[in-house]
Amino acid sequence: MSFLKRYLTEVKSKEKYYTEGHIMKNSITPGQISQNNLKLIYQYIYKNGPVSQQDIAFDLRLSRPTIKTKIEELESRGLIRKDGQIASDLAGRKAAAYSIDPEYRFAIGVEILKTQVKLLRVDLIGRSSCRTVLDLAYENSDLYVTALCGEINRFIDSLPSGKDRILGIGLSFPGLVNADATEILYGNILDCTGLNIATFRRHLSFPCRFLHDADAAADSELWTSPELTDFLYLNISVHLGASVIHNRKIVSGLHGYSATIEHIQIDPKGKLCYCGKRGCTETFCSLSALLDGDDEETFFRELRAGNAAVRKRWKKYLHYTALVINNMHLLYDTVFVLGGYMAVHLLEEDIEQLYDEISKMTPFPEVRDYIRISKMPKHSITIGAALPYIREFLEGELID
Numbered sequence: 001m002s003f004l005k006r007y008l009t010e011v012k013s014k015e016k017y018y019t020e021g022h023i024m025k026n027s028i029t030p031g032q033i034s035q036n037n038l039k040l041i042y043q044y045i046y047k048n049g050p051v052s053q054q055d056i057a058f059d060l061r062l063s064r065p066t067i068k069t070k071i072e073e074l075e076s077r078g079l080i081r082k083d084g085q086i087a088s089d090l091a092g093r094k095a096a097a098y099s100i101d102p103e104y105r106f107a108i109g110v111e112i113l114k115t116q117v118k119l120l121r122v123d124l125i126g127r128s129s130c131r132t133v134l135d136l137a138y139e140n141s142d143l144y145v146t147a148l149c150g151e152i153n154r155f156i157d158s159l160p161s162g163k164d165r166i167l168g169i170g171l172s173f174p175g176l177v178n179a180d181a182t183e184i185l186y187g188n189i190l191d192c193t194g195l196n197i198a199t200f201r202r203h204l205s206f207p208c209r210f211l212h213d214a215d216a217a218a219d220s221e222l223w224t225s226p227e228l229t230d231f232l233y234l235n236i237s238v239h240l241g242a243s244v245i246h247n248r249k250i251v252s253g254l255h256g257y258s259a260t261i262e263h264i265q266i267d268p269k270g271k272l273c274y275c276g277k278r279g280c281t282e283t284f285c286s287l288s289a290l291l292d293g294d295d296e297e298t299f300f301r302e303l304r305a306g307n308a309a310v311r312k313r314w315k316k317y318l319h320y321t322a323l324v325i326n327n328m329h330l331l332y333d334t335v336f337v338l339g340g341y342m343a344v345h346l347l348e349e350d351i352e353q354l355y356d357e358i359s360k361m362t363p364f365p366e367v368r369d370y371i372r373i374s375k376m377p378k379h380s381i382t383i384g385a386a387l388p389y390i391r392e393f394l395e396g397e398l399i400d
């Protein structure tokens with residue numbers, strides 16, 4: 001192709017590009033800039049508050065009139081509020097300081113279990129409140145969904161914050177959930193495989209989604225540990241689960257089966273697992289495997305009091321947990337967070353015992369820096385179930 005021909009072809013294709021409106025798509029309208037500034041200022045106050053208008057103008061490189069207008073808008077809408085005064089210049093003059101209102105919006109976390117349902121609300125800074133536990137046995141039926149949704153609606157009606165502040169409802173299940181959070185992919189514990197969110201949406205006038213309980217718990221760990229980018233979270237609750245976090249995102253894998261370590265077989269002749277196979281990790285390392293029907297609080301009280309029989313069971317439990325952690329660690333050299341219902345009972349001496357066991361198994365020099373106890377040892381699943389809605393709000397467009 002001659003130079004002239006090539007030149008003309010390029011000009012033509014550029015004309016086509018412009019006339020098809022690509023430029024319009026790429027340009028930003030004044031309205032979008034204004035909306036973006038509002039979001040930037042809100043997020044700045046969220047992270048740094050209480051702050052003065054001067055702080056915001058300096059750090060965000062925005063004009064004082066822009067800041068003033070946006071602060072007025074955020075304050076009149078109730079997203080932020082005055083929060084004392086801070087020195088604004090060298091002369092020590094005071095300026096009004098602003099913080100976000102954490103109760104501007106809430107999300108509801110619901111943890112669905114075999115015989116119980118746990119509910120709470122979470123505010124914009126991740127604080128939970130109004131926790132309620134209901135005795136409601138799971139059934140794979142419309143009757144159950146109707147009863148549960150009735151309870152959720154009653155719970156929301158009873159909240160002092162009012163319905164219009166609810167962003168959405170996260171429903172956590174002991175089961176795997178599909179990528180768009182609408183269907184249970186694998187739910188043998190409750191026999192709820194195939195359950196669809198549409199059955200809940202019929203009764204709930206709020207956005208709602210499903211969550212795998214281990215992922216919900218791992219998300220609450222992400223929330224409380226901003227320094228962690230990669231880790232493997234062990235949800236040691238009634239049942240065992242896990243979640244892999246990479247670059248602060250949950251890795252679900254090709255078919256959604258990533259991190260289902262509970263079904264890695266340890267002993268083919270072992271106890272029957274709910275999946276139908278024998279001797280899965282679930283039958284060694286879950287809380288129900290440890291307790292074997294005994295009361296949780298009594299077990300740990302006896303353990304710490306030095307009861308020899310209970311200590312023996314605990315030692316065996318830690319041995320298998322160390323085996324699993326070591327195997328996983330050989331596959332993925334990362335931080336291991338021990339969470340779920342177990343977290344509240346764990347002591348640093350238990351972690352040392354795990355390292356002692358692992359040192360007998362690993363071929364590598366012993367480094368005792370990668371196992372830690374969850375920083376959110378209580379209600380991590382229920383809180384985590386609400387967090388996706390809180391994150392979406394904070395990263396969203398602040399549209400009412």
Ligand SMILES: [Zn+2]
Pocket residue numbers: 262263264273274275276277280282
């Ligand atoms: Zn299994």
